[in-house]
Structures are given as structure tokens and as C-alpha cells.
Amino acid sequence: MSDAQTLIENRPPSVAGLFLERVTATPDAEAYRYPVPSSAGQGPDDWKSLNWAQAAERVYAIAAGLIELGVRPEQRVALAAGTRIEWILADLGIMCAGAATTTVYPQTNADESAYILSDSESRVLIAENAEQLAKAKEKRAELPELTHVVVIDAAGVETADWILTLDELEKRGAARLEKDPDLVKERVGAITKDQLATLIYTSGTTGRPKGVRLPHDNWSYMAKAIAATGLVSTEDVQYLWLPLAHVFGKVLTSGQIEVGHVTAVDGRVDKIIENLPVVQPTYMAAVPRIFEKVYNGVAAKARAGGGAKYKIFQWAAEVAREYAKVSQDNFRRTGTASVPFGLGAKHKVADALVFAKIREAFGGNLRACVSGSAALAPEIGYFFSGAGIHILEGYGLTESSAASFVNPGEAYRTGTVGKPLPGTEVRIADDGEILLRGPGVMEGYHNLPEKTAEVLEPDGWFHTGDIGELSPDGYLRITDRKKDLIKTSGGKYIAPAEVEGQFKAVCPYVSNILVHGADRNFCTALIALDEVAITDWAKDNGLEGKPYAEIVASPVTVEMVDGYVKQLNEGLQRWQTIKKFRLLPRDLDVEHGEITPSLKLKRPVVEREYKHLIEEMYDGSREA
Known part of the structure; x- marks a missing residue:
């Protein structure tokens, strides 16, 4: 058996257990860095650090505080916040209490937030600020299971019997631990590998999101498997800005605990360029x-x-x-x-x-x-x-x-x-779909056995819905989403993501592009331009000071983009080429539901929103 196999097969039942091991092994080593506004309130942020022992003190207090609120093993605690140090500490606190984290993007509207809280039967909500608290207040009548809201940033928040601050929760937890110092370790020791750890709701392109049930063993496996790749070491500094409500951001916290390197955490996307020279990361996910x-x-x-x-x-x-x-x-x-x-x-x-x-x-x-x-x-x-x-x-x-x-x-x-x-x-x-099996695969969809059966076979193979090819030496190439493949009326299959990716490499002004052509006799595209880049270009092209919508509507802008479309078409097969395109009056965004919080295109939403532009491009064409 290889060292990697030994590492993985001898994994503990939970990341909560791995966290306790890490704290014992390297209590004084730096664990996290995080920004706080400078004392003068101006200029660059100050960055502070927590070592593993200091992080553990807060994590155990949060865990004990949740237990004090009556949270029992596997009960859900929702977490609605951006990427910040408190997200990580709260998530670890929830897991160390034996409970399960329901992740909620802070951009999620009140209706969908209420659906997630209700479907998950979350007992406690840890909310980032007054804005997130307001959503719970608005929908409280629909959430009989929700007993408490804990607010991270208390500014503008009036506490009540069912509303308390994170600081108050930690104080309650610390007081409980003085009476019962082994409380958290006993909870962690009782966690089984198949016990629910995380409930992540996928931002589906249609209908309600589905809750993906990820037990503790998933994260324990991921932590050990990431370490086994040898890609990261104890000397690394990770810059973590990805949404932690998304599985990609979340998995990075597990790997870090196993390896024990430093993570600098700040989810403000507008601060990335400013933060990079300060953090000087050795690796970063994006x-x-x-x-x-x-x-x-x-x-x-x-x-x-x-x-x-x-x-x-x-x-x-x-x-x-x-x-x-x-x-x-x-x-x-x-x-x-x-x-x-x-x-x-x-x-x-x-x-x-x-x-x-x-x-x-x-x-x-x-x-x-x-x-x-x-x-x-x-x-x-x-x-x-x-x-x-x-x-x-x-x-x-x-x-x-x-x-x-x-x-x-x-x-x-x-x-x-x-x-x-x-x-x-x-x-x-046989149809090119990628199937996966292993300890990282979910238990199933929450309360949706029929949906689970559609994608998860009894012998553990999971249908990804993606199309791909494996090289003889085991490298995988993704060609497209199974459901996103376009079949033209002429019978030709086109992978839109491939064409879209090529255009992004050609045109420096594009932000988002959607290629359309299913059941049509040629392909078209909806193109959204990057506001900063196109505004800079506009200064030198007679459009300085014009609003974005006017810039993209200008014939000179359309002509410029047309040049890039022609350049793209030169490298495509005839049936893949973009015959017509329209520039969108604004960029696609999360708020309008056109892209997911992880910045993936929601094709049906965009096609529905801009149906009139699509039909305009095909108006008068002869459909085969």
C-alpha cells in the first residue's frame, strides 16, 4: 500500500477530529490572517493573525455556545455570511458541536434564504450583519424550526431573546466550558463518519435549489487526499477569497487543517489586487x-x-x-x-x-x-x-x-x-458522460430520494452530467455539460463553452458570452462587455464620459467587437461560427440570477431574459 493510500484509509471520521489533532500538534503555529480596518479608518487595512491555539479557543467557545442554545448532533445551523475569518471559526464550531452547517450565500434573496432555512430545518442562523438578519425577521413566521439568530457584525442590530451577537454566543460558550471543560472534545469524539456535516444548496438553473448532503467523512477524505497530492506544504501561504458557501471555497479549509499551513482570508473581491502584494501568497484558488x-x-x-x-x-x-x-x-x-x-x-x-x-x-x-x-x-x-x-x-x-x-x-x-x-x-x-465513485461523493440530495436515484447508482457511481475524455495516462479533459451541448438543425453538435472560451482568449473586452444555436441553422451570441475595460477603451474612441449602455450601443463599439468575432470564426469549423451577435445593455450578474455566486453562466435564465434579442437575430432566417 502506498503512503497516499495509507494516509487516506487511516483517516479519522471527521475534520472536527483533524482540527483537534492540528491544535495539539502545532498550537503556536500561525493558522489564519485576516484584515481589520486601520485604526484611523483610512489607508490600507491592518492584518492580524491567529495561531491554532487561539483559533481553537474561539471555535470551542462557539461550539459550546451552540450546545448551550440546545443544538444537538446533526441538527442544522445555517451560516449566511461572506468569506471572512468568522465564517471559518463558526463552521468549525458547528462541526465541533456535532451539528451540520447549512451554507447560504449572502446575496441570496429573502424568499430563497427562507426556503433553504425551512427545507434544511435549520435551528440557528449565524448571520453576517443587520442585512442578513432582516431576511430572517421578514420570513420568521415561515420558519418554526428557527429558534435563534446569531449576528457577527452587531452594528445596527437590536438584540432580543432570539437574537444575540457572536461575541455573546462565545461568552456563553466559554462560561459553559468552565463548568464542563471536556464538552467539545466529547462531542467531537462521538462524531461518526456518516454523520451529516454540511448541507450545500446548489444554485440550480431552474426550480428550487437542491440540498447536497455531505457527511463528515467527505471532508476528512478531502483533507487527506489534498495532502496526499503533495501540492501544498506547511510552508505555504494560501490567499482564500472564494465564497465559503460554495463547495470550492469550503474544501480549501479542510486541506489547510490537515497540512497546517497559513491561510489569509478576505472575501472582498474588490480588494484582491490590493491584498496580493500584502499577503504575498504562494498559492491561491480562483x-x-x-x-x-x-x-x-x-x-x-x-x-x-x-x-x-x-x-x-x-x-x-x-x-x-x-x-x-x-x-x-x-x-x-x-x-x-x-x-x-x-x-x-x-x-x-x-x-x-x-x-x-x-x-x-x-x-x-x-x-x-x-x-x-x-x-x-x-x-x-x-x-x-x-x-x-x-x-x-x-x-x-x-x-x-x-x-x-x-x-x-x-x-x-x-x-x-x-x-x-x-x-x-x-x-x-458510452455517451461520453463522466462518472465518479469514491469517498468524496455525496450521501444524496436532502429529502429528494427520486432526484438522488437519478444521479447516484446503487453501486456508488455518480453521474456528473459533464462530457469528457480520458487520455491514455489518465488526464481528464472536460468538453461540455451534457445538457449544454447544442445540436443545430443541420444535425451538428457544438460545445458552446469551448467556443465561448476561445472568444474570451481573443477579445480583451468581453465579460460574459453565451453561444446559442440549438435547433437553429446557425449560431449566434449574446455578449456582455467588461465595464472597466470598455470604459477605458471608450476614452480613446470618441465615447469618453458616456454611460456603459450608450457605449455598447454605439456603432463604433459594435464594429470593434465584430472584428474580434471574425477573428474567432477564423479558427472554428463552419458550423461553429458566430453569424450574428448582440451586445447586452449591461453585464450579467448574480443579483439578476444570470450567473451563480461562483460566476457560472445560467444559460436558461439568460436565454429567457434576452429572448427578444435572440429572436431578432434569427428573424427572417430560414430554419431547416
């Missing part, structure tokens, strides 16, 4: 949209610097891609990422002119990024690879505890999601 925004921002900045600067950038980008493709190909064949002398010399010049500045913007210490949640356009992946920002694409679903595949360090291959984590099995069904 969704493709972030890399697309960085790439588009660099390209737009180069263009704004004048023709010569933009030509240098375009040249450097081609050098980066060629360098990445050649070095990855050589590593695959020989085990050495070598390149010809001439290419190496060009790369050295491009590095001094362009790439070094990009690495500096990421903090200067970045070893690797992990990208997941959606497909990263290969041309953007190759660009960053050649620039020295190594993006290890991974793959997983809420139903598989997030991390089922990840690219293996130096041997990573852009355009694939790597190999299965140790202990996870994969096979490709």
Missing part, C-alpha cells in the same frame, strides 16, 4: 473569470499605452503561449520542461518587459494557482503558464465535495483538469 479579468486588464492597459506597447504585449503573449506549449509537451515526453535556445531567448526578453510585472502584481511569491468551477480557456491558461503563473486546473462538483481531479504540479497540462485525487475512481460512459 475561478476562470478572475484570470480572464486579469488577462483583459493587462491587454487593455497595454493598448491604452499606445501602439508600440500593445505590439510588445501581443508579441509577448504569443511567446508565452508558444513557450508553455513547447515546455509542457517536452515535459510530457521527456520529464524535462526544456525549450529550444531561440525560444528561450525570446522568452527571457518578454519576461523582462511583461511577465515579471504580472508576477509582481500577484505578490511575487506565487508557486501555483488552482482553477476550478468552470472551464478556463486554454489560450488564457497557456498565456499565464508562459508568464510564470502556473494554473493547475481542477474539477469537481458540489456532489463530489469539490475536488475530484487536479493537475499534478510540474506535470500539469493546460486544457485538462488533471488526474483523479487518490481514492477517487472515474470512468467514461
Whole structure:
């Protein structure tokens, strides 16, 4: 048996147990960093640290406080907050009480929040602030199971018998622990591996979200499997900004506990650029949209610097891609990422002119990024690879505890999601669907046995709904969502995500794109532009000071985007080409339900919202 197998098979029943082990092993080692506003209220934030022992003191107090409120094992405690240190401490407190966390995105509206709280039968809600509390107050009559709300930020909050602050909860817990010091350890010791730990509601594109039941063993397995990959070490500093209500963010907290490295946590997306030089992370997980925004921002900045600067950038980008493709190909064949002398010399010049500045913007210490949640356009992946920002694409679903595949360090291959984590099995069904089996797969959907039976076979194989291909040496390439494949009226199949990804690599101004063409005789696209990038472009094109909607409606903007669409079409098969497109009057967003909080496109919602534009593009065309 390999060391990895031994590590995984001898896992404890819960991450709560792993947390206790970590605190005992390295109590004085730094665990978390988090920002607090500077004392003057202006300028950059101050960053504070917690070591494992200090984190444990708060976690145990939260756990004991919840027990004091009457929370019993497996009962649900909902957590509606952004990514911040208190989210992690509260989640660990819930698990150490033997209870289960129901995650709720802070952007979720009152109706859907109430549905999640009701369906999960959550007894306590830990709410970030007065805004999240207001949703519970509005729907309290519909939530007979909800006995208490605990508020993290108490500003503007009036406490009551059923409303208390997190600080008050921790004080109650600390008082209980003085009388019963072994309370939390006894609760953790009683946790079984199949006991519910987390209930995550998937943001479905239609209908009500489904609650995915993830028992403690899922997270314990994930923690050990991540450690077994060898991708992270105790010396690492992780920058964690992803939504912790999403399974991708949540799994990163489990891996950190097992490995014991530092995590800097701050979910404010508008602070990422400011935080990177301060945190100086060695690794960071992100969704493709972030890399697309960085790439588009660099390209737009180069263009704004004048023709010569933009030509240098375009040249450097081609050098980066060629360098990445050649070095990855050589590593695959020989085990050495070598390149010809001439290419190496060009790369050295491009590095001094362009790439070094990009690495500096990421903090200067970045070893690797992990990208997941959606497909990263290969041309953007190759660009960053050649620039020295190594993006290890991974793959997983809420139903598989997030991390089922990840690219293996130096041997990573852009355009694939790597190999299965140790202990996870994969096979490709006859129709191309990816099937998974292993300790990371969910127990099922909450209160939905029929829906569970649709995707989970009796022998444990889970139907992902994604289409993919396995290389002879085990690397997986995702080609599309099974339900998203387009079949034209001419009988040709098209993977829209592939075309959309290629356009994102070509056009530096795009934010979101949706390719449409099911049962039509040609493909069209709805395109939303990035507000910052297109506003900068507008300054040099006679549109300075115009609002976004006017900029995108301008013929000069349409003409500019048309040039990029033609460039895209040159690299596509005839039946894949975009014959017509429309620019949207605003970008797609979470608030309108057009993209998920993890920034994935909700196709049916967008197609329904902009049906008139789609029909306009096909008006007068002859449908076969």
C-alpha cells in the first residue's frame, strides 16, 4: 500500500477530529490572517493573525455556545455570511458541536434564504450583519424550526431573546466550558463518519435549489487526499477569497487543517489586487473569470499605452503561449520542461518587459494557482503558464465535495483538469458522460430520494452530467455539460463553452458570452462587455464620459467587437461560427440570477431574459 493510500484509509471520521489533532500538534503555529480596518479608518487595512491555539479557543467557545442554545448532533445551523475569518471559526464550531452547517450565500434573496432555512430545518442562523438578519425577521413566521439568530457584525442590530451577537454566543460558550471543560472534545469524539456535516444548496438553473448532503467523512477524505497530492506544504501561504458557501471555497479549509499551513482570508473581491502584494501568497484558488479579468486588464492597459506597447504585449503573449506549449509537451515526453535556445531567448526578453510585472502584481511569491468551477480557456491558461503563473486546473462538483481531479504540479497540462485525487475512481460512459465513485461523493440530495436515484447508482457511481475524455495516462479533459451541448438543425453538435472560451482568449473586452444555436441553422451570441475595460477603451474612441449602455450601443463599439468575432470564426469549423451577435445593455450578474455566486453562466435564465434579442437575430432566417 502506498503512503497516499495509507494516509487516506487511516483517516479519522471527521475534520472536527483533524482540527483537534492540528491544535495539539502545532498550537503556536500561525493558522489564519485576516484584515481589520486601520485604526484611523483610512489607508490600507491592518492584518492580524491567529495561531491554532487561539483559533481553537474561539471555535470551542462557539461550539459550546451552540450546545448551550440546545443544538444537538446533526441538527442544522445555517451560516449566511461572506468569506471572512468568522465564517471559518463558526463552521468549525458547528462541526465541533456535532451539528451540520447549512451554507447560504449572502446575496441570496429573502424568499430563497427562507426556503433553504425551512427545507434544511435549520435551528440557528449565524448571520453576517443587520442585512442578513432582516431576511430572517421578514420570513420568521415561515420558519418554526428557527429558534435563534446569531449576528457577527452587531452594528445596527437590536438584540432580543432570539437574537444575540457572536461575541455573546462565545461568552456563553466559554462560561459553559468552565463548568464542563471536556464538552467539545466529547462531542467531537462521538462524531461518526456518516454523520451529516454540511448541507450545500446548489444554485440550480431552474426550480428550487437542491440540498447536497455531505457527511463528515467527505471532508476528512478531502483533507487527506489534498495532502496526499503533495501540492501544498506547511510552508505555504494560501490567499482564500472564494465564497465559503460554495463547495470550492469550503474544501480549501479542510486541506489547510490537515497540512497546517497559513491561510489569509478576505472575501472582498474588490480588494484582491490590493491584498496580493500584502499577503504575498504562494498559492491561491480562483475561478476562470478572475484570470480572464486579469488577462483583459493587462491587454487593455497595454493598448491604452499606445501602439508600440500593445505590439510588445501581443508579441509577448504569443511567446508565452508558444513557450508553455513547447515546455509542457517536452515535459510530457521527456520529464524535462526544456525549450529550444531561440525560444528561450525570446522568452527571457518578454519576461523582462511583461511577465515579471504580472508576477509582481500577484505578490511575487506565487508557486501555483488552482482553477476550478468552470472551464478556463486554454489560450488564457497557456498565456499565464508562459508568464510564470502556473494554473493547475481542477474539477469537481458540489456532489463530489469539490475536488475530484487536479493537475499534478510540474506535470500539469493546460486544457485538462488533471488526474483523479487518490481514492477517487472515474470512468467514461458510452455517451461520453463522466462518472465518479469514491469517498468524496455525496450521501444524496436532502429529502429528494427520486432526484438522488437519478444521479447516484446503487453501486456508488455518480453521474456528473459533464462530457469528457480520458487520455491514455489518465488526464481528464472536460468538453461540455451534457445538457449544454447544442445540436443545430443541420444535425451538428457544438460545445458552446469551448467556443465561448476561445472568444474570451481573443477579445480583451468581453465579460460574459453565451453561444446559442440549438435547433437553429446557425449560431449566434449574446455578449456582455467588461465595464472597466470598455470604459477605458471608450476614452480613446470618441465615447469618453458616456454611460456603459450608450457605449455598447454605439456603432463604433459594435464594429470593434465584430472584428474580434471574425477573428474567432477564423479558427472554428463552419458550423461553429458566430453569424450574428448582440451586445447586452449591461453585464450579467448574480443579483439578476444570470450567473451563480461562483460566476457560472445560467444559460436558461439568460436565454429567457434576452429572448427578444435572440429572436431578432434569427428573424427572417430560414430554419431547416
